[in-house]
Amino acid sequence: MMSEIDTDSMVSFLHRDDVEKRVSKMIQEGKTRFALDFSEIYDHDPDVATTLITNHKDLGWVRDCLVDALVRVRCPEESLERWKAVLCNLPHTTHLRKLDTHHIGHLTQVSGIVVSTSDVQPFLLQARFICIVCDREHLIPQREEKLKWPGKCDCDGRKFTLNEEKSDWVNSQVIQLQELPEELPPGQIPRQLTVRLLDDLVDTVRAGDRSLIVGIVRLRPPRRSGRLYDYIMEAEHIQTMEAQDVEVTEEDLKKILELGARDDLEELLIDSLAPTIYGHREIKRSILYLLIGGVSLDEVDVKIRGNIHVLLCGDPGTAKSQMLTVTSRVSTRGLLTAGKTSTNAGLTATVQKDTSGRFVLEAGAMVLADKGVLLIDEIDKMTNEDREAIHFPMEGGTVPVAKGGIVATLNARTSILAAANPKYGRYNPYSTVAENINLPVTILSRFDLIWILKDTPNVTEDGILARHILNIHQKNGLGVRPPVPQPLLKKYLAYASKIQPKLTREAVTHLENFFVEMRAVVAEGAAVPISARNLESGIRLSQARARIHLRDEVTLEDATQAVALMHMSLSQVGIDATTGQFDVDMILTGKPKSLNDKLNALLQIVRAKSREEAIPEEDVVSFTLAQGWGRSETIKLLGVLMKDGVLYSPRPGVYKAVQPIQ
Ligand SMILES: [Zn+2]
Numbered sequence: 140m141m142s143e144i145d146t147d148s149m150v151s152f153l154h155r156d157d158v159e160k161r162v163s164k165m166i167q168e169g170k171t172r173f174a175l176d177f178s179e180i181y182d183h184d185p186d187v188a189t190t191l192i193t194n195h196k197d198l199g200w201v202r203d204c205l206v207d208a209l210v211r212v213r214c215p216e217e218s219l220e221r222w223k224a225v226l227c228n229l230p231h232t233t234h235l236r237k238l239d240t241h242h243i244g245h246l247t248q249v250s251g252i253v254v255s256t257s258d259v260q261p262f263l264l265q266a267r268f269i270c271i272v273c274d275r276e277h278l279i280p281q282r283e284e285k286l287k288w289p290g291k292c293d294c295d296g297r298k299f300t301l302n303e304e305k306s307d308w309v310n311s312q313v314i315q316l317q318e319l320p321e322e323l324p325p326g327q328i329p330r331q332l333t334v335r336l337l338d339d340l341v342d343t344v345r346a347g348d349r350s351l352i353v354g355i356v357r358l359r360p361p362r363r364s365g366r367l368y369d370y371i372m373e374a375e376h377i378q379t380m381e382a383q384d385v386e387v388t389e390e391d392l393k394k395i396l397e398l399g400a401r402d403d404l405e406e407l408l409i410d411s412l413a414p415t416i417y418g419h420r421e422i423k424r425s426i427l428y429l430l431i432g433g434v435s436l437d438e439v440d441v442k443i444r445g446n447i448h449v450l451l452c453g454d455p456g457t458a459k460s461q462m463l464t465v466t467s468r469v470s471t472r473g474l475l476t477a478g479k480t481s482t483n484a485g486l487t488a489t490v491q492k493d494t495s496g497r498f499v500l501e502a503g504a505m506v507l508a509d510k511g512v513l514l515i516d517e518i519d520k521m522t523n524e525d526r527e528a529i530h531f532p533m534e535g536g537t538v539p540v541a542k543g544g545i546v547a548t549l550n551a552r553t554s555i556l557a558a559a560n561p562k563y564g565r566y567n568p569y570s571t572v573a574e575n576i577n578l579p580v581t582i583l584s585r586f587d588l589i590w591i592l593k594d595t596p597n598v599t600e601d602g603i604l605a606r607h608i609l610n611i612h613q614k615n616g617l618g619v620r621p622p623v624p625q626p627l628l629k630k631y632l633a634y635a636s637k638i639q640p641k642l643t644r645e646a647v648t649h650l651e652n653f654f655v656e657m658r659a660v661v662a663e664g665a666a667v668p669i670s671a672r673n674l675e676s677g678i679r680l681s682q683a684r685a686r687i688h689l690r691d692e693v694t695l696e697d698a699t700q701a702v703a704l705m706h707m708s709l710s711q712v713g714i715d716a717t718t719g720q721f722d723v724d725m726i727l728t729g730k731p732k733s734l735n736d737k738l739n740a741l742l743q744i745v746r747a748k749s750r751e752e753a754i755p756e757e758d759v760v761s762f763t764l765a766q767g768w769g770r771s772e773t774i775k776l777l778g779v780l781m782k783d784g785v786l787y788s789p790r791p792g793v794y795k796a797v798q799p800i801q
Pocket of ligand 1: 273293295
């Protein structure tokens, strides 16, 4: 029981000037939920503070003290009843994984990421029932999950109707809170908790928010008969948390600056990124740049992303998946997922009806990894919905949602490191990236860097690789010590990514030249002009490199290295296998320019010769033989045109062109 002294103590606490100031501000903002900071009360009176947590059900007397303070600031009397005193900033946060039956009925503080939010529905606080026999009213406060009916009327009647108009309702919303990705034990399915928000807490959080919630843990009875209950938290107070930054002490800073001054810095960091994976230095360099990122520009008229996206495509058995796993360990906010996710929300977001029929907005992996790194394995297996929706967040950093009455914009400022398998098992060097990977060109072109990992036999390389693998096994993986220990590497990356480097004149000129050169290569008869996207990639990568070297300006060397990396990546995916020329068409249209030229020439021949009658295959071959094409090549190209739907075969062995509509 509370003693008089405690109340006095509370009154004197609420007498402080800043409390009155806060109350005045809250009245102006139309808010009525007065949050009492536990640590502040504890400083004022430890006994009162601890009693408040255990006696949370009886915060009524605190409310009385509060009303006293309200009267002093001349709060309108009629609104006094709506005021509620709640506690926040409790000393202990319960991990969602540790929530159990001991918490039932107790005031508990939990943290997590909001994965879904429902639409807003009315919630019954106090029901007014009318006896259908004698019209007598029965007021029943609703405390439990199930609607509580009156027992028996004074007239012995047992049938009632609910007077909706005269009952007390409040806005309500249900959210799902999930364990923070970085707190999730490896390989575990994240735990979730249903949280109900009432009144002025409704619509204060959105999917993807990291929240610290104080509330009372209750039970939700089973939908059908049974004894298995669900936990539900009734929220009292919600606080949105910024992502936890890596703490950098003065001692750390000394080590960071020392490391940053070394000539071999970049190579050291690359060696430390994934010491158990042999080779692939350029891929590791790209990942290093991805982890740091470029400078994002977020102004009203210009929005340029700083996030760097990297795609690894390659044969099974190559190091793609390991690259993803090691990167998830190094990044402070890394979320590992698969293209075909286990949740309905997939990679972006979804709106659907839950079991109780209300619309629920569920955040996908890109939203949950906001301001972090999303590692997508087998991105080629993503759903059709994601295929259509992923372009926007990759470029704009948000997921717009407008479905089932829910309109929202969720943040997804996420860097993507994705892995994809070749469509036909092995990477075919004679066809294009777009043909090799089951991803549309529009998504491919949003990756700043694409790398192909081929499992080609090479005697010398294989010998080194075998020794490397054996070495790891002999030493149980412990022998491969990274030159920069992982905790320091994380701190280094966190520190470096805060730098805002400015482009120097020389760097700009170099990047511009690269852009102009690329445009010139593509300009020759290309159907699709090259966009400014490649220039932006160049800027991002050079900014990332400047950050790695702890510089606040992007030098010519940064730009040169960034362009070199892009050239290397483009030559892996954009090289025209038939002419050996650099061909950006391949990424943009999915076909090398020389192939496009040949297909076009062949189509013109068939079109000209098949106006009246279908042209026999032998005739086409003799026409192309005259131009120096081989027979099998012609037949293969005819197949491509058939597949593309510009030719058809009215009967075997003859072709006709689909005539353009006049
Ligand atoms: Zn009655």
